[in-house]
Amino acid sequence: MRVLVVGGGGREHAIVDACRRAGHEVLCTPGNPGIAAQARVIACSPEAEALADLAVQEGADVVIVGPEVYLAAGVVDACRARGVPAFGPTRAAARLEGDKAWSKAFMLRHGIPTAAHRSFDVLAEALAYAAAQPLPLVVKDAGLRAGKGVTIARSRAEAEAALRDIFTQPGAQAVLEEFMTGQEVSILALTDGERYALLPPSQDHKTIFEGDTGPMTGGMGVICPFPLTASDLERICRETVEPALRGMRAEGHPFTGVLYVGLMLTPSGPKVVEFNARFGDPEAEAVLPLLASDLAQHALDAARGRLDPSSVRFHEGASAVVILAAPGYPGEAQQGLPLHLPAPQPGEMIYHAGTAWQGTQLVSRGGRVLAVTATAPTLNAALARAYALADRVEFPGAQLRRDLGARIGVRPEVTPV
């Protein structure tokens, strides 16, 4: 099959890698230096119509769209209009992620458990409401902010600053939410709108500093699988995944692609933190190396409305992703830092998230730069391998979290097998 992958980060590198492993020819736009080693990278305008034209010109059998911005811009709609199967939600269905105020209202309409919240489009009203809420208070930008639109405000001043920042943008909307406690887990489901297959549950680490402190990032590292019992998973599907898919169908926007349920396992049960409309990043870099079946075939089947969940299979074992971020991230990240990468061994992978060539030198370009991934029979061993590999990367001033897995008591140790 000829697969066109849209995007150029670590998630798309993991998607390209999974399609190559299954033996497909892969094209990617805009791609990145890591992707270019595995796929034909093509320059193209990021407009939905131009990307759909590219898919037609290149004879793509299926298009897999990575980032939410392309989904929100209607790439899937444009591909479908040209008869090209595309894996991902339509623009209307991508609203589940792209408009957090709408998404919260959708959860209420369909009885999906989530944090108590109020949405505001007037700053003064949001400030007045925030002033009367218990702390910490979750302040969310209702629009897309690359994972950085959320502040856990622990003081009134922090809540006010976050709200003022959101309302600097025209047409802004803010969502104020009760703070939930518990373990956070990412549930990803491949779906054709009706049938779905769960990917192994994973846990991202969203703040920049260890101990879950500091500002929010797009994600600093992932462990997979996150331990959940079969009955936990059954409840999560019954209370969140299934009503979401049913609700989207009932509202006339069947959701095809990856439904990402960001969950908090609270003392009163699982509650949705957010829905996303695509593979998580860096969750994809942890989950896809464990996929034993053919991602491109699943994408094509889902796009055609014929996903066979029983065909989606995984290897035994675990994986860990350590993100190496540039100094300054998630604020202004230093750019152009020289990178020297070791050669990964089988079961290891360095996915490029924000890199570029400067002449013959690979350099950083972006905040999250590399997603260093390892698989192993156990989570402890996967973490140990991923950290050992990360330590062999030469990247001056790189930021990384050394406490991945600590929340669930897993430590990076080599366990005898």
Ligand code: GLY
């Ligand atoms: N890892 C968080 C996200 O993809 O939104």
